[in-house]
Amino acid sequence: MSQINFYPTESSQLNEVDFNNIPFGKVFSDHMFSAVYEDGEWKDFQICPFKELTMHPSMMALHYGQSIFEGMKATVAPDGTPLLFRPEKHIERLNKSAERMCMPVFPEEVFHQAVHKLVGIDRNWIPSREGSALYLRPFMYATDKYIGVTASSTYRFLIITLPVGPYYSKPVNLKVERKYVRAVKGGVGEAKTSGNYAASLLPAKLAKAEGYDQVMWMDAHEFKYIQEVGTMNLFFVFKDKIVTPATEGAILKGITRLSIIELLKSEGHKVEERPLAIDEVKEAYKQGELVEAFGSGTAAVVANISQIKDVDIDMKFNESNWKLSSRIKSFINGVRIRKEKDRFGWIVPVKEQVSH
Ligand SMILES: Cc1ncc(COP(=O)(O)O)c(C=O)c1O
Incomplete structure (x- = not known):
């Protein structure tokens, strides 16, 4: 000792x-x-x-x-x-x-x-x-x-x-970031280092001026795959599965994210950690296959996403569908005060x- x-x-x-x-x-x-x-x-x-x-x-x-x-x-x-x-x-x-x-x-x-x-x-x-x-x-x-x-x-x-x-008691609305990037594979995106947050400030400020709470970061190579937002990892709940972007060197390995994956898998949900293209999300949204989306992080635990705006689409998520995210949030908060086992x-x- x-x-x-x-x-x-x-x-x-x-x-x-x-x-x-x-x-x-x-x-x-x-x-x-x-x-x-x-x-x-x-x-x-x-x-x-x-x-x-x-x-x-x-x-x-x-x-x-x-x-x-x-x-x-x-x-x-x-x-x-x-x-x-x-x-x-x-x-x-x-x-x-x-x-x-x-x-x-x-x-x-x-x-x-x-x-x-x-x-x-x-x-x-x-x-x-x-x-x-x-x-x-x-x-x-x-x-x-x-x-x-x-x-x-x-x-x-x-x-x-x-x-x-x-x-974050309020749900968040996100703008898909099409100009700036947060992190690149081989860089420092997986480290919790101050400069990552400094780099996010200007894009966040510009998005705020347009009425968005945060930007949704895309991969730095093709602007094709979803990364994360501000201080949260992302989950997308489809009708038949739940997908969260694989961290793969550029995304912070969130501990709330890890805990949510454990919880969902134990309940028999199909959880996929893999590269998630924004086009897949858009397509599922159009087909009515996308139920809800939420962010996960220590500060917020779970933050519901009310809107994701990209150049060609404005996806709105209805509060009446925020069932899984609400349950996860109340479980994690409950465990934290021994209300849940x-x-x-x-x-x-x-x-x-x-x-x-
Ligand atoms: C960039 C970033 N992503 C994701 C997270 C979520 O990580 P955790 O669940 O460990 O708080 C955080 C917060 O620590 C963060 O700063």
């Missing part, structure tokens, strides 16, 4: 928060986990009061983009036990992102210890309303003070946490209940 030092806050902000009305992404809990990579090893593990960071103007992450992150959730059982959703998958993906971005992997055992301890300490920050959660943001960035394109030799790893209410072993109860 690695030593994680704990420095409690002297002024908790908990009483300042209105848990019935939490703005997403703006409210931070009392503590954060911090670690430093130096001389080839991770050290200085600590949980300390949430605070601002100082940085050198040449800090490499700012210039050359070695910066990766994760997004995961902690919820609370009726008996008050904090619950984590598939934390082992998140550290696995973080370390895959690290490898791709030429960054050091973070020790899994320390990650789990840190998450349990941090969530245990700030357990009163976990909102209890169904669909709400404590959002955990682990992230790592390069800290060498150096101007020059090379991999940094020092890094910082932090976990900050934020109470969040239900996200955790049939797949997704939930990890927090072991450490630190009082301070």
